[in-house]
Amino acid sequence: MTKQQEFLELYNPSHDRFIRFCHAFTHDEHSAKDLVSETIVKAYENFHLIKKPESFTAYLIGIARRIYFNQRRRQWLFEPLTAKTLEAPGSSKTDLPTEVSQLYEALGLLPTKQREAIILFEITGFSLKEICEIQKSGLSAVKARLRRGRERLRKLLEDPEVSYTKTKSSYDKEIITC
Amino acid sequence: MTKKSSPAKTKLSNYFELAHQTKPLVQQSEVEELVYEIEKQSFRHKQSTFRFSSVGFRWLLLTTCSLLLLILYVWNEQIFNGIDRQAEEIGASKENILSIERESGYRIEAASYQRQQLLSELVENTNNPDASIQLIEKRNQQYITDNQQIPPLKVSQEILKKLGLEFKKHWIEYKISGFKLMIGSRYDGLGLNGDLYIRGMKRNQEGNMTLSTEPYIMVLDLDKNKKEKSNKSYYPLAITDVKGRQKTSLQMTKEDKDTWAQRSFSEVLDDLVPIAIPKIGKENEYAVVFWFRPTKEFFDILVENPVRATTGPNQEWINQPEPISLTIKQNPVLQDLQFKLKLQTTAMVNLDLISMDGNPVKKLLTGKLLESGTHEFNYDISSVPNGIYLLLVTTDKGRISKRIIKE
Known part of the structure; x- marks a missing residue:
């Protein structure tokens, strides 16, 4: 069996969860596609290093997280403060249903850890234990993130106007908490 | 018991449910194409570029280094062949050639470390202007058998x-x-x-x-x-x-x-x-x-207070297999005088350190019966002043001495 076949055999069962995670995490179609491509390239290059094939989804998501955070950090450090950087992510149009689109936009307003925990648990379907490993946090911390995230999401989804009131300070805070 | 959920919670669950049902943004076939493309690109990359970490490069590096070393060795052999041959004639190892500069030119000879020390001391003591001594490495100097x-x-x-x-x-x-x-x-x-x-x-x-x-x-x-x-x-x-x-x-x-x-x-x-x-x-x-x-008779004459052997002299050992052999482990000696004494037969042994003018400096062992075989000794002679001494081993089978340098 060639390397490609081995890779795809492991990848195929994880496909839906992985794509949904990227999409929800970036809440932007183009960014999500870029993230998927970069993650696949990295994962394929380092495929020979994988130790637990059964945790392939977590392996992919770990790579995606690192790429995403590195990009955000680079952007925050080196790009000048422009209207583009202040623009809320997820502004590009997609073919998603309105509710899903609203959900992703609302998720984008959550602090990163909370957003990540919600996506991993509710959308990607990881267990609490797996989320603890991915986020390298304790169980209580993950549970707290989920609870606070859900509360905030409820508020945001009940009042859609809130989603467009993101300020510069909240954006910086999000970066720092990464 | 059923748990009643709030309307907001129900609504949030619906959002998540909808997100689950949504078609993935990227299709599986696209990922497969991407993987094939990566493989194709990496194959081209391997063919077109030369990686430093590649096996080929390592082999090339190894071969180049080996060739370089071979060339250096051959060149070295050609240039210094004459000197090496001379060194072999006098039983010198190539790394151990001593050059003594004289008015008539250079003299090259085999030199142990001890010998080098002795020569250096000689130059210092005699202020001999025509004997400057240096350790050289395979220089093309005039070889004089001397x-x-x-x-x-x-x-x-x-x-x-x-x-x-x-x-x-x-x-x-x-x-x-x-x-x-x-x-x-x-x-x-x-x-x-x-x-x-x-x-x-x-x-x-x-x-x-x-x-x-x-x-x-x-x-x-x-x-x-x-x-x-x-x-x-x-x-x-x-x-x-x-x-x-x-x-x-x-x-x-x-x-x-x-x-x-x-x-x-x-x-x-x-x-x-x-x-x-x-x-x-x-x-x-x-x-x-x-x-x-350094026979027994010689020492008896030379030394003012001769250290007598337990029995009479026997010089036959000179032309026979030596009943005693003495090997000094490290010379010059800094602190510990370490040496091996090999006896063919059981013998009464005296060990003395005597100065070059013949006077006993230190008695190391007096009249001890040692069995045949190899015996190792270790004495602290840090109290002895620096200089050249003779380690004298006297037994009823004969006598042997070695020159040592205390530094």
């Missing part, structure tokens, strides 16, 4: 007389194995340039010795001497000038020659004791150096 150079021991005339030298008006006589050596300052015949010459005469029949430039030392057949009914004790002898450069060695008749163990002077040098012989009428100027083997 003698070794070691600081000679200057002893009183009384001891020299005891050693068998007779001080005449114009020369010094030394009788050895049927020959009479005459060392003088003005004498026709076999005179060497300068104020030194040596003449040998056969007993009862005047004859000249042949002077040889070969650096050999004579080791006399003592049994043969006894047959000649000589009352004198004879000692193996090599003669050098006062700076240690060999002036001559003696070649006897052909019959006698076979009985001498002719060994390279440099081979036995470390076991010999150089005694400076003064010029006639000048106590502080020296004509030649006699190199004696």
Whole structure:
């Protein structure tokens, strides 16, 4: 069996969860596609290093997280403060249903850890234990993130106007908490 | 029991449910294409670029280095072949060549570390301007077969007389194995340039010795001497000038020659004791150096308070398999004097450290019965002043000594 076949055999069962995670995490179609491509390239290059094939989804998501955070950090450090950087992510149009689109936009307003925990648990379907490993946090911390995230999401989804009131300070805070 | 959920919670769950049902943004087939594309690109990359970490590069690097080393080795062999051959002739290892600069040029010789130290000390002590010593590595210098150079021991005339030298008006006589050596300052015949010459005469029949430039030392057949009914004790002898450069060695008749163990002077040098012989009428100027083997009789004469062996002398060991062998582990000695003593048979052993002028410096072991085999010793001699000493091992089977340097 060639390397490609081995890779795809492991990848195929994880496909839906992985794509949904990227999409929800970036809440932007183009960014999500870029993230998927970069993650696949990295994962394929380092495929020979994988130790637990059964945790392939977590392996992919770990790579995606690192790429995403590195990009955000680079952007925050080196790009000048422009209207583009202040623009809320997820502004590009997609073919998603309105509710899903609203959900992703609302998720984008959550602090990163909370957003990540919600996506991993509710959308990607990881267990609490797996989320603890991915986020390298304790169980209580993950549970707290989920609870606070859900509360905030409820508020945001009940009042859609809130989603467009993101300020510069909240954006910086999000970066720092990464 | 059913849990009643709030309307907001229900609504949020619906959002998540919808997100689950949404078609993935990227199709599986697209990912498969991407993977094939990556593989294709990486294959091209491997073909088109040369990676430093690749196996091919490593092989190339290894081959290049090997070739370079080979070229260097061949070049080295060609350039220094002559010097190496000379070094082999004198039994020197290539890394251990000593160059002594003289007016006439350079002399290259084999040199142990001990020898280098001795030579350095000699230069410091004698302020000899024409003997600057340096350790060189395979330089293309003139090779001169010459003698070794070691600081000679200057002893009183009384001891020299005891050693068998007779001080005449114009020369010094030394009788050895049927020959009479005459060392003088003005004498026709076999005179060497300068104020030194040596003449040998056969007993009862005047004859000249042949002077040889070969650096050999004579080791006399003592049994043969006894047959000649000589009352004198004879000692193996090599003669050098006062700076240690060999002036001559003696070649006897052909019959006698076979009985001498002719060994390279440099081979036995470390076991010999150089005694400076003064010029006639000048106590502080020296004509030649006699190199004696450190036999028991020799030491008994040399040492003012001789350390006596438990039984009578027995010199037969000289021409027989040696009953005692002494190996010094590290020389020069900094603090701990470590050496191995190998005994063929069980023997009563005395160990003494004596100075070069013959006085006992330290008694290491007195009258201990040691069984046959190898014995290792370790003594702290840090209290002993720096200098050159002889480690003397005296047993009822014989006596052996080694020169050591204390630093």
